[in-house]
Amino acid sequence: MGVEYLTAGLEQAVSLLLSFDPYVMSVTKVQILVSLTAVALAAMTAVPLAVLLVFKDFPGKRMLLGFINAGMGLPPVVVGLVVFIFFYRLGPLGFMEILYTKKAMILAQYLLATPIILGVSIAVIKGVPESIKELAFTLGGTRRDVAVAVLREARYGIVTAILGGAGRVFAEVGAILTVGGNIAYALETPQGIVQISKTRTLSTAIPIETSQGDVTAAISFGLILLGITLSLNLAVSYLQGRVEKERDQ
Amino acid sequence: MKFMYVGIMLIVLLAGCIGQTQEKTQSEPVKEPARLVLATTTSTYNSGLLDVLNPVFQDKYNAIVEVHSLGTGKAIKMAKDGEADLLLVHARSKEDAFLEEGYGVNRRDVMFNDFIIIGPKSDPAGIKGSSSAAEAFKKIAESNSVFFSRGDNSGTHTKEKEIWKLAGIEPKGEWYQATGQGMGNTLTIANEKQGYTITDRGTYLAYMGKIALEVLVEGPVKGGDKLLSNPYAVIAVNPGKYPDRNYQLAMAYIGFITSPEGQKLIGDYKKLGEQLFYPSAIKDRENYDQYLPITIKGGYGGR
Numbered sequence: 159m160g161v162e163y164l165t166a167g168l169e170q171a172v173s174l175l176l177s178f179d180p181y182v183m184s185v186t187k188v189q190i191l192v193s194l195t196a197v198a199l200a201a202m203t204a205v206p207l208a209v210l211l212v213f214k215d216f217p218g219k220r221m222l223l224g225f226i227n228a229g230m231g232l233p234p235v236v237v238g239l240v241v242f243i244f245f246y247r248l249g250p251l252g253f254m255e256i257l258y259t260k261k262a263m264i265l266a267q268y269l270l271a272t273p274i275i276l277g278v279s280i281a282v283i284k285g286v287p288e289s290i291k292e293l294a295f296t297l298g299g300t301r302r303d304v305a306v307a308v309l310r311e312a313r314y315g316i317v318t319a320i321l322g323g324a325g326r327v328f329a330e331v332g333a334i335l336t337v338g339g340n341i342a343y344a345l346e347t348p349q350g351i352v353q354i355s356k357t358r359t360l361s362t363a364i365p366i367e368t369s370q371g372d373v374t375a376a377i378s379f380g381l382i383l384l385g386i387t388l389s390l391n392l393a394v395s396y397l398q399g400r401v402e403k404e405r406d407q
Numbered sequence: 408m409k410f411m412y413v414g415i416m417l418i419v420l421l422a423g424c425i426g427q428t429q430e431k432t433q434s435e436p437v438k439e440p441a442r443l444v445l446a447t448t449t450s451t452y453n454s455g456l457l458d459v460l461n462p463v464f465q466d467k468y469n470a471i472v473e474v475h476s477l478g479t480g481k482a483i484k485m486a487k488d489g490e491a492d493l494l495l496v497h498a499r500s501k502e503d504a505f506l507e508e509g510y511g512v513n514r515r516d517v518m519f520n521d522f523i524i525i526g527p528k529s530d531p532a533g534i535k536g537s538s539s540a541a542e543a544f545k546k547i548a549e550s551n552s553v554f555f556s557r558g559d560n561s562g563t564h565t566k567e568k569e570i571w572k573l574a575g576i577e578p579k580g581e582w583y584q585a586t587g588q589g590m591g592n593t594l595t596i597a598n599e600k601q602g603y604t605i606t607d608r609g610t611y612l613a614y615m616g617k618i619a620l621e622v623l624v625e626g627p628v629k630g631g632d633k634l635l636s637n638p639y640a641v642i643a644v645n646p647g648k649y650p651d652r653n654y655q656l657a658m659a660y661i662g663f664i665t666s667p668e669g670q671k672l673i674g675d676y677k678k679l680g681e682q683l684f685y686p687s688a689i690k691d692r693e694n695y696d697q698y699l700p701i702t703i704k705g706g707y708g709g710r
Binding site: 258340351371 | 477478480481484555558559560577578579580581583584585586587588592596598599600601619
């Protein structure tokens with residue numbers, strides 16, 4: 159018992175990973191598919207919006223920026239609850255029938271990632287030296303050219319913003335559990351009948367497998383998730399190093 | 408200066424208060440209540456039954472009952488790990504294994520209610536009014552109608568697997584979906600997706616106003632399939648395995664919950680005017696089955 163229990167669990171978890179267990183693989187696949195799609199969509203909306211918000215002035219802009227900053231700290235469970243309320247059977251958008259599907263999960267994570275990418279991008283774009291904008295103008299550039307020049311200057315910062323959004327969605331449980339439902343099918347495969355994830359992700363499966371005493375699966379999920387979030391964070395710190403280096407030059 | 412003065416006054420006053428309470432506890436020592444750890448299923452806890460039983464027990468024995476409400480599988484695991492004093496669960500096969508492995512002693516029947524099969528009003532599998540749970544499950548599988556399983560080794564999940572086995576079906580396919588979650592969450596998901604599921608009647612009653620699923624196959628409480636009966640038992644953790652657990656208090660709890668007083672509290676407990684649990688501890692004949700695993704050869708016959 160004790161330490162042996164821990165090492166045995168770890169060993170079994172690793173062998174589960176190395177054997178490409180279909181259940182573990184399917185759960186990982188759903189996690190990556192949902193979270194990456196959410197982040198990609200969030201980046202596609204947030205980055206152009208950030209450029210617009212920095213360069214365009216309009217009434218209520220300060221308030222909007224305030225909301226975006228507040229949105230960076232949205233509690234995932236509340237986002238899950240909001241999506242649930244809108245899309246449950248008797249809710250205003252219930253007819254779309256997306257609750258407990260990957261679509262609802264992507265939507266919830268999109269709502270979580272967008273304010274982060276937007277907020278960080280705005281800060282980064284604002285930090286681009288005035289001289290670069292002026293240079294682009296004086297070279298006869300259109301507004302579009304200026305925006306492109308600024309984006310090029312801020313590219314590492316923007317990637318950092320996107321990675322930050324990814325870090326957030328890969329780590330959260332509250333929203334995707336509420337709107338995804340942690341559902342798995344039992345399907346016939348060459349290895350017999352196995353569970354295959356429909357809306358079960360690494361982050362939702364970990365607490366649930368643990369509460370059922372299936373620590374082996376939980377540990378292997380934990381290892382994968384740890385790998386993903388660690389590489390995201392390593393990428394962020396690498397890029398931050400690049401940014402500082404460029405600034406020093 | 409003025410603030411500082413007020414502050415000092417406050418501190419002095421507070422210190423006085425603390426001193427006084429300390430004096431009081433020293434002069435007339437109150438016996439620390441004993442702690443009883445009860446591992447149980449979500450259904451007994453969510454139904455509110457334990458909120459009626461436990462305060463009475465606590466007053467009688469100067470004890471505090473710490474309830475861990477989990478699925479039956481996890482509750483039994485907790486007791487096996489020596490983290491609980493007693494179990495109140497509902498999965499006979501798992502209870503028997505627990506007894507046979509030497510972890511539990513003095514199993515007693517406590518009460519029963521039943522499981523029901525519920526589903527959408529449209530009833531695509533056509534199981535409404537079926538008198539056989541296995542027959543109903545067969546129709547659900549054959550019509551590939553969406554069925555939500557707890558998939559969490561709980562008492563309800565154990566019963567569900569028993570019925571599939573009896574129906575001769577190994578459930579598989581996209582229609583058979585496991586939530587891995589408790590009864591309440593599973594009911595919510597089944598309702599949203601308008602699928603079939605099996606539930607204990609207590610949790611269904613608690614959710615009745617909130618979900619639009621109908622009872623399609625009745626359990627024995629309403630004269631339905633006896634296979635759907637849902638008996639609860641209480642088992643003390645074997646002091647031979649875990650001498651540090653509070654065995655005496657666990658036995659006191661077993662005595663209380665199976666006494667005429669405890670049984671009356673159970674029988675009188677109602678929700679929305681419906682009785683949730685039927686007491687079963689007191690019989691005017693022998694009931695040896697309750698003590699022994701039914702897997703032991705040459706069992707003691709019917710009850």
